Amino acid sequence: MxxxxxxxxxxxxxxxxxxxxxxxxxxxxxxxxxxxxxxxxxxxxxxxxxxxxxxxxxxxxxxxxxxxxxxxxxxxxxxxxxxxxxxxxxxxxxxxxQVSFERPNISFDDIAGLEDAKREIMLRSVLPLKYPEKAKKYRKTVGGGILLYGPPGTGKTMLAKATAGEVNAPFFSISPSDVLSKWFGEAEKRIAELFEKARSYDLSVVFIDEVESLVPSRDIVDSSPMNRVVAQILAELDGMRKGKGKVLFIGATNIPWKLDPAVLRPGRFDVMIYVGLPDERARRRMFEMFLKDLPLDESINFDELVKMSKGYTGADIKSVCEEAKSIPFFEAVIEGKERPINMSDFIRAFEKIKPSVDEDTMKRYEEFSKTKVRNFT
Ligand SMILES: Nc1ncnc2c1ncn2[C@@H]1O[C@H](COP(=O)(O)OP(=O)(O)OP(=O)(O)O)[C@@H](O)[C@H]1O
Ligand SMILES: [Mg+2]
Known part of the structure; x- marks a missing residue:
């Protein structure tokens, strides 16, 4: 598209x-x-x-x-x-x-699970910034970039936003394929502007989606627009290390096996964190969050919901809840009868909404996450 x-x-x-x-x-x-x-x-x-x-x-x-x-x-x-x-x-x-940004009002508390990823972001960026004195003592600096990888709908974008929310920083977002059409003809200039603007704040978060498309050209004569955009983004990431400003950059990809090694070198994205399917605890938390303050029937059994949602991503669970809610809502509108959401609404919703990531693809991610040595610097 x-x-x-x-x-x-x-x-x-x-x-x-x-x-x-x-x-x-x-x-x-x-x-x-x-x-x-x-x-x-x-x-x-x-x-x-x-x-x-x-x-x-x-x-x-x-x-x-x-x-x-x-x-x-x-x-x-x-x-x-x-x-x-x-x-x-x-x-x-x-x-x-226009270079625009948002100020997300979500925090880590709004994200179920992903404890590893949260901890890593905390250690490498949030905490050293929040506690500069202690960070100085233990020589913990704000480290390069963090790359989140995993299947769609597992909360990668949300986590990046929550990071900005957590430290009350502006959130800038780039996706390499988007900037070409969005900033046609001036993409490099705009990318430079974006990073400059990000650096002008005490602290900001730059989120780069589709990191797999950052493939540096090995061919000096190839100066196609896309290659120039890639070169510009990489140059900006390299510039971060030089301490021009406090910018946390967080990347995301759904196809980690396609990543170019050049993107993973220190100073660019030097740590990779797997963002996989939610475990039981995280799924329970999601149901609690998505169903908060809703009229629920006594028949709703959270243990069952957690069991039934095995293999579902966060986005899938959100859809299941939306689907379940819409059944009594529709009845209320059409028949004028209001009733709480019950367990059979969920059973119907689960029949309709299946896990969006198939098992083979999940295996591929799991395998990849095992072979990938985490590079803690
Ligand atoms: N861990 C989670 N906690 C709470 N909500 C979640 C979680 N994971 C996913 N969701 C829900 O799913 C939606 C989509 O998540 P998000 O856009 O962050 O996925 P993503 O990993 O960035 O997907 P993609 O790889 O397709 O970009 C969120 O807006 C949220 O409602
Ligand atoms: Mg995303």
């Missing part, structure tokens, strides 16, 4: 440039052609995107069509088009190009 989006985006930008050029040449017909074309590509892009970006793209496509229509108006049209195009460009910049 992302690659496809990028292709369309390139098309769109080039079509817009052509439209402007045609205006410069005074070729109204050609300009109209390229404007309509840009609008139709933008519509496709809107269909591929979500949320605010989707809305903006739809609106922009509409405006481009209006500009193209107004081209009939002759002499003044050109300046008008240029103005509108500039306006659109600005609008686009403000939505798609």
């Amino acid at each position: 992302k690659k496809e989006e990028l292709v369309f985006y390139e098309e769109y930008r080039s079509s817009m440039e052509k439209a402007l050029k045609a205006m410069d040449d005074g070729n109204v017909k050609m300009a109209k052609y390229h404007l309509y074309r840009s609008a139709s590509i933008l519509l496709k892009l809107a269909q591929m995107s979500r949320g605010e970006r989707k809305e903006k793209r739809y609106r922009m496509a509409e405006r481009i069509v209006k500009i193209a229509d107004s081209l009939r108006m002759g002499e003044n049209a050109k300046t008008k088009v240029e103005l509108k195009f500039e306006e659109n460009r600005c609008e686009m910049r403000s939505v798609e190009d």
Whole structure:
């Protein structure tokens, strides 16, 4: 999806440039052609995107069509088009190009299990920052990067956010394949800006998703956009060590066996932590959290829920709870009868929602986690 989006985006930008050029040449017909074309590509892009970006793209496509229509108006049209195009460009910049961050209001308490990962993050980053005097005494410094790996839906992104929440730091997020389409043409500059902004705070967390796509190019002449982005991100990570600012960086991947060794060297991601399926205790905690303050029937048996959810990820358990809740909710809406959630709602939910990670894939992760020697520096 992302690659496809990028292709369309390139098309769109080039079509817009052509439209402007045609205006410069005074070729109204050609300009109209390229404007309509840009609008139709933008519509496709809107269909591929979500949320605010989707809305903006739809609106922009509409405006481009209006500009193209107004081209009939002759002499003044050109300046008008240029103005509108500039306006659109600005609008686009403000939505798609801005370096933004969040301030998560979750903490480690909101995450069930993952004790190893929490401890590691605490030791290598949270505690030395919270207790600088003690850290100095025991020479515990804020260590490079922490790489979380494991199947989808196990809480990797959430843990990174919770780390930021835990130390009350801004949370910046990058995914290498996303930045190309999001910051087309200026990706490297924007990445540099992002890290610079991150460093401008006393403390911040930079989360890098899809770390497996950080594959440094061995070929000096290959300066494709993706390779330049990768090089830029790696250079920024290397820069962290030089103590420019206190930035914790946390990476995540679902395909650890595809990682490039260069990414794992000290100073980049120098510790790997497996984020696997939740154990019984963690599953119990999840049910308690996801069902907190809900009307529950006496028939609900947490021991049973824990048993039934063996092999389920955190995200799967969340879906099961959502599904179970929706049964009495639906009845309440349709039949006007309100009742608490009961055990048979859960039995139905478990029938419908199966574990998202199959056993073979799980085995592959387990095997990998055994062979991978944890590199504590
Ligand atoms: N350990 C956990 N504790 C509490 N909630 C969890 C946990 N793991 C997963 N969840 C639930 O599942 C959702 C998805 O988790 P998250 O996005 O962190 O997964 P992920 O490991 O980053 O997945 P992906 O590899 O697909 O990016 C969370 O928003 C949360 O509701
Ligand atoms: Mg994630």
